[in-house]
Structure formats: C-alpha cells, structure tokens
Amino acid sequence: MARKKYVVCGVSTRANGMFIKPMLETFQTHCEVVGLLDADPGRFANCFRKFPPLNGLPVYMPDQFEQMIRETKPDVVIVAGADHTHADYIVQALEHNLDVISEKPMVTTGADCKRVLDAQNNSSGTLYVAFNYRYAPVHTRIKELILEGRIGRVTSVDLNWYLDTYHGASYFKRWNRKRSHSGGLSVHKSTHHIDLVNWWIDQKPVEAFAYGALNYFGSEGELNPAKEDGRYCGTCRVKQDCSYFMRWSTRSKETAPEDDHLTGIEVKPSAYTGYRADSCIFDSEIDIEDTYSAVVKYDKGAMMTYSVNFSLPYEGYRLAINGTKGRIETKEVLSKRISQHVTDQTIDYFPLFGGKETIHVVPRAGGHGGGDPLLLEDLFLGADPRRAYSILAGAEAGARSVLTGEAIWKSVESNQPIRIHDLLISAKANRV
Missing domain, CATH: 3.30.360.10 (Dihydrodipicolinate Reductase; domain 2)
Incomplete structure (x- = not known):
C-alpha cells in the first residue's frame, strides 16, 4: 500500500490523540503528515512539543487552505477542530476531489449539511465521519x-x-x-x-x-456557589464551595480521575492562545x-x-x-x-x-x-x-x-x- 499524505485542519487535543499520534506510531508506514492548519499558533507549538518528529512541518492559517493544498499536495484532509469550523474545510477538500476524514459531528447545522452533501455529490473524493x-x-x-x-x-x-x-x-x-x-x-x-x-x-x-x-x-444552576461570570476553575475563589469541582478534587490537591480519556482536556491556560478549557460551568453565556x-x-x-x-x-x-x-x-x-x-x-x-x-x-x-x-x-x-x-x-x-x-x-x-x-x-x- 502506497504511503498517503495527510494534512490536519484543527490541531486540537482530539486531533493530536486520535489521529496524529497513531499516524506517527501505529500507521507510520502508511501515513505521512505533511501540513497543519489552525487559527492558533499556540496549537502548533503544543503539537510540536508532543511530537518532536513534526518540528519544521509547514503550518497554515484558516485563510491559507488553498495554499496548503497547493504546497503539500495531500491525499487526505483530516478535519478535527471545533465543530463549527468543519463545513468549510470539508467542502473545500471535496472540491479538490480529496478524501476527507471528519470528526463527529460532521457539521453543526442543516445548512452546512446541505453544503457538504452537495460537495460530496460533485466530488470524486470521499468523506468519512469518525463514528467510533x-x-x-x-x-x-x-x-x-x-x-x-x-x-x-x-x-x-x-x-x-x-x-x-x-x-x-x-x-x-x-x-x-x-x-x-x-x-x-x-x-x-x-x-x-x-x-x-x-x-x-x-x-x-x-x-x-x-x-x-x-x-x-448556567447561572441559574442550583449548585452555583456565586452568581459571578468570568470565573475559571484554576483561579476561582469559590471553587471549594463548588460541588462539581470538589467531587474530583480535595482541598490540598486538584486531580482528575485516573486513566480517563478526558484528562487531556484539562490543558494549562498557557497551552493555547486566548482559550481556556476550565471556564466556569455556571457562566451566563x-x-x-x-x-x-x-x-x-x-x-x-x-x-x-x-x-x-x-x-x-x-x-x-x-x-x-x-x-x-x-x-x-x-x-x-x-x-x-x-x-x-x-x-x-x-x-x-x-x-x-x-x-x-x-x-x-x-x-x-x-x-x-x-x-x-x-x-x-x-x-x-x-x-x-x-x-x-x-x-x-x-x-x-x-x-x-x-x-x-x-x-x-x-x-x-x-x-x-x-x-x-x-x-x-x-x-x-x-x-x-
């Protein structure tokens, strides 16, 4: 089987663990990662820290999709960013007659379903949705x-x-x-x-x-310890009064359940630019x-x-x-x-x-x-x-x-x- 070239749109925790790591380890004789695309440079740096062999790989911003395809000439586009970003990358990849692997959900709206279905009907590429x-x-x-x-x-x-x-x-x-x-x-x-x-x-x-x-x-949650927006678990002044936080922590140690696939979600605030995965579950937004x-x-x-x-x-x-x-x-x-x-x-x-x-x-x-x-x-x-x-x-x-x-x-x-x-x-x- 010929080695296929892959680009990854959305360098998320999911992309790193579900796709990039297996391609580099289990399927390295069948797969080659040739490019990464994301809106956040911090995610590229995080990926390179996790996977040193990828250092020096070409990276692209969302508006550089066409340039990425032209320069890297991939066989397959993997789409694994935030759900609302999927449709644009899937449609563009299918318009290039490339195969696509998309994390679920494929898209988030009926309107984007229509776009993707139309693109698939007019493409020689094939979209696969990762329903594990x-x-x-x-x-x-x-x-x-x-x-x-x-x-x-x-x-x-x-x-x-x-x-x-x-x-x-x-x-x-x-x-x-x-x-x-x-x-x-x-x-x-x-x-x-x-x-x-x-x-x-x-x-x-x-x-x-x-x-x-x-x-x-949300803000009206019965167990909300204080009606105050903008809190984060890592810095919250009332987290010891939060039943959800304390269920998995103690006063002396903040922990996550062992061997849990969600542990990777709890990234350090500095891992990504302008984004934290520990926002308050009682926020009014x-x-x-x-x-x-x-x-x-x-x-x-x-x-x-x-x-x-x-x-x-x-x-x-x-x-x-x-x-x-x-x-x-x-x-x-x-x-x-x-x-x-x-x-x-x-x-x-x-x-x-x-x-x-x-x-x-x-x-x-x-x-x-x-x-x-x-x-x-x-x-x-x-x-x-x-x-x-x-x-x-x-x-x-x-x-x-x-x-x-x-x-x-x-x-x-x-x-x-x-x-x-x-x-x-x-x-x-x-x-x-």
Whole structure:
C-alpha cells in the first residue's frame, strides 16, 4: 500500500490523540503528515512539543487552505477542530476531489449539511465521519444480531444515555457551551447516539419531537456557589464551595480521575492562545441544554424514545431494541470514575416466543469501548475485507445524525414536531 499524505485542519487535543499520534506510531508506514492548519499558533507549538518528529512541518492559517493544498499536495484532509469550523474545510477538500476524514459531528447545522452533501455529490473524493461508537464490540454484535434477523423487523428503540458529573460538566467548561460553536449537545454529543441507532436499524429518521432544559449548569444552576461570570476553575475563589469541582478534587490537591480519556482536556491556560478549557460551568453565556427527552420517527415504521442527561452520579446507557420476532437489551455502566465493580457487558436476547439468551461480548482494548483502534484501521488501512457489512460512515450518515440533533433542539425551542427533511429544504431555500 502506497504511503498517503495527510494534512490536519484543527490541531486540537482530539486531533493530536486520535489521529496524529497513531499516524506517527501505529500507521507510520502508511501515513505521512505533511501540513497543519489552525487559527492558533499556540496549537502548533503544543503539537510540536508532543511530537518532536513534526518540528519544521509547514503550518497554515484558516485563510491559507488553498495554499496548503497547493504546497503539500495531500491525499487526505483530516478535519478535527471545533465543530463549527468543519463545513468549510470539508467542502473545500471535496472540491479538490480529496478524501476527507471528519470528526463527529460532521457539521453543526442543516445548512452546512446541505453544503457538504452537495460537495460530496460533485466530488470524486470521499468523506468519512469518525463514528467510533459503531466499532465497539458490543455495538457491532448488536448490528449482527439484527442482520441475522433475530428480532425481525425493528419496531421501536429505547435509548437512555447518562453522563456523570465529570464528563457532563466538561462540555460546559469549553467551547461546546455555545450553540454557535457546537450546535448544542443534541448535535455535538447526541450524534454519536443517533448515528448508532440509525446504523443498527438501517432506517432513516424523518421527524423528531423533544423537550429539553438547562437544569444543572448556567447561572441559574442550583449548585452555583456565586452568581459571578468570568470565573475559571484554576483561579476561582469559590471553587471549594463548588460541588462539581470538589467531587474530583480535595482541598490540598486538584486531580482528575485516573486513566480517563478526558484528562487531556484539562490543558494549562498557557497551552493555547486566548482559550481556556476550565471556564466556569455556571457562566451566563451558556446557551445550550443539558437534558433532553425525544421521540424520533423513522421511514420504515420504527420509533425511538431517546433521553440524555449530562449530570448524573454515574456514566453509561440502557438500550432496548424491539422487533416483530424479539427484543435485545443491554446496559453499560462505566466504572473508571466511580468506585464500584462493573461486570463485562452482555446482551440479553428475548425471542418473542421462547427463553432468554445471554450473549457475552469479548471486550477489546482501546478508547470508546475498544472502537477507536478498529476505526483507525479502517480509515488508514482500508475497510476490513472480512467484515460482512458496511460500517464506515459517510456524508449521508453524518448529515442524518446532525439533522436529527438539530430537529431535537429546534423542537425544544418551538414546542412543535420537526420534519427532518424540512431542515434541508429550508437550508436550500436560504441559499437561493
């Protein structure tokens, strides 16, 4: 296999850990990083400190994308910056007929979904969206059970997702807290969950209705120790009165949970220019929700009830998928940040007429339930030819998840059901 050349747009913590490090270590015989693009010179310096072999690599500002492509001649563009920056880089790369790897969410709005879909339809390049949850062994086994016809035609899905007070609060410390940057958490985070369901059941979402609220964070948060904007955890005078901060710290030592993939978020204030990842979770600029409850209707008759909560005592999810021939159930409790024993995840299969079967899933090492290493192999080595079903997500899957997430928050805002295709139609009308 010829060695491909990659450029990275958005030199984020995610870009460093998820893409650049594996390209330099695991996939070095297949990948060459030839350029970096970001708005912040501090991120280049941070990347070079982490990865000395990249020192001297060409770097570019956002308005130098064309120059970067011309000078570095990449085969693939990786897009991994803040969510609202994705669309421009994806579209420009596809216009150059280059392949693109985008972090999820693909984009943040229906309007940008339309731009990307149009660009993909007119390009010989291919966009891949890095939905790593698909690759977790328990999730691929669920897909296989459905493909085997074990539960028949899928009729309904119940999915309840829980984020603990550490992980959930992290989104309100960072740029994600602004809808203009993240699309809100029904886009930034829920696209993971929505895409899983879309992929499992192989149906297209057509309508969503939802309720949502900001229950825990923001200036009106019940546990806000002082109504005062502009605070940062690192310098806050009232942090010892903050239950969220003290849950993971003591009066003598500020800590993060060990072996947690979020630890890298807690960067030093000087690591990036003009940006800190420890903004107060009770700031009044927060304009997104932290709790959702939604119903989604699909084109082949299935319905999903979905909820997500960003401030709970533990982390995990509960899932049930019902069909004309049976039911699948599973649940996961993540134990890294809580002191409780958690057994290996299993899947319970209930035939419509017959006894329960418990399926034990062989775990894999790696981030996101063992999904990250397998996703990276498909992205950098090509799809695994031994796999009997499609798993890599493209532009259409990326758009469906974003459009559903946007429909959820717009339903919250309007108190009306939102037709998902209408978001694309309105996006087209607005561009004319």
